[in-house]
Amino acid sequence: MGTVMKGAEVAKEMKETLIREANELKEKGIDPCLAIIRVGARSADLSYERGAKKRMELAGIACKVVELSEDITQEEFEEEFQKVNQDPEVHGILLFRPLPKHLNEEKIKNIIHPFKDVDCMSPVNLAKVFSGDDSGFAPCTPEAVIKMLEHYGISLCGKKVTVVGRSMVVGRPLSMLLLKRHATITICHTRTKDLEKVCREADILIAAAGKPRMITGDMAKENAVIVDVGINVDEEGRMCGDVDFESLAEKAAFITPVPGGVGGVTTSILAAHVLRGAKYLNGISKE
Numbered sequence: 001m002g003t004v005m006k007g008a009e010v011a012k013e014m015k016e017t018l019i020r021e022a023n024e025l026k027e028k029g030i031d032p033c034l035a036i037i038r039v040g041a042r043s044a045d046l047s048y049e050r051g052a053k054k055r056m057e058l059a060g061i062a063c064k065v066v067e068l069s070e071d072i073t074q075e076e077f078e079e080e081f082q083k084v085n086q087d088p089e090v091h092g093i094l095l096f097r098p099l100p101k102h103l104n105e106e107k108i109k110n111i112i113h114p115f116k117d118v119d120c121m122s123p124v125n126l127a128k129v130f131s132g133d134d135s136g137f138a139p140c141t142p143e144a145v146i147k148m149l150e151h152y153g154i155s156l157c158g159k160k161v162t163v164v165g166r167s168m169v170v171g172r173p174l175s176m177l178l179l180k181r182h183a184t185i186t187i188c189h190t191r192t193k194d195l196e197k198v199c200r201e202a203d204i205l206i207a208a209a210g211k212p213r214m215i216t217g218d219m220a221k222e223n224a225v226i227v228d229v230g231i232n233v234d235e236e237g238r239m240c241g242d243v244d245f246e247s248l249a250e251k252a253a254f255i256t257p258v259p260g261g262v263g264g265v266t267t268s269i270l271a272a273h274v275l276r277g278a279k280y281l282n283g284i285s286k287e
Ligand SMILES: Nc1nc(=O)c2c([nH]1)NC[C@@H]1CN(c3ccc(C(=O)N[C@@H](CCC(=O)O)C(=O)O)cc3)C=[N+]21
Pocket: 007, 044, 045, 046, 047, 048, 050, 051, 052, 094, 095, 096, 097, 098, 119, 140, 141, 169, 231, 258, 259, 260, 261, 262, 263, 264, 266, 267
């Protein structure tokens, strides 16, 4: 059985720094605050929300949730978004995605204040991720994957990494973060031919497709590192990842569980981003 990479362990390591930095801001009269905007009540969003609330509380960061009805109109939605965007007490905005189909995300992307854009919606922050400039915000989940690998001493330089999934929230930006660390990346998606073979070639396999347990026992090589970014709900209503943990834990050198894996690191990165946003917004440099 390989090493199970636990999100809680990484979060524990980050905790003291988060508390200290939150306190430093409070001493300056700045009360760091995250605003979560949720439209509807999807289970993946609710799971993130629970995790994020808990993490902010542990770090001493305020957290408010703006809950919007699933049938909100575009106009009302933009209005609600602007309220949060212009609220001087808010230092970071997390808008759960994807949005319901009738809502258009494009406008929001262009109006969100880049300093409050802690999960990388704005083209400004996205461009920075793609050009390897880390002065902006990368999305929290991809950054959590990197943090997890670093914590467990897994080097990326020269490694063959297969990323399954090409979303703007995970697959694409994650590929850029990996590339910056000199990995050789293959991005797979629904049209990929012989997915199994491409996955088996990977030293590090990252599943971010949003399909419950799609990565099965024969899809990774012996001693591979397997990272599961999926947050799904199975037929029995339980939370599960994109990786069939049972059939892969034996042959993997390292593997992340769901829940208890990347998600716990994602919320810690989110907290770190809110603190950085608060500094940017108050003209305090990155140090
Ligand atoms: N703009 C945007 N960015 C996202 O990154 C994003 C999103 N929208 N929409 C929803 C999905 C889902 N997601 C989770 C992150 C952490 C946990 C998490 O902390 N999970 C805990 C369990 C928490 C619990 O369920 O109590 C764990 O895995 O151990 C869960 C789910 C990010 N997503």
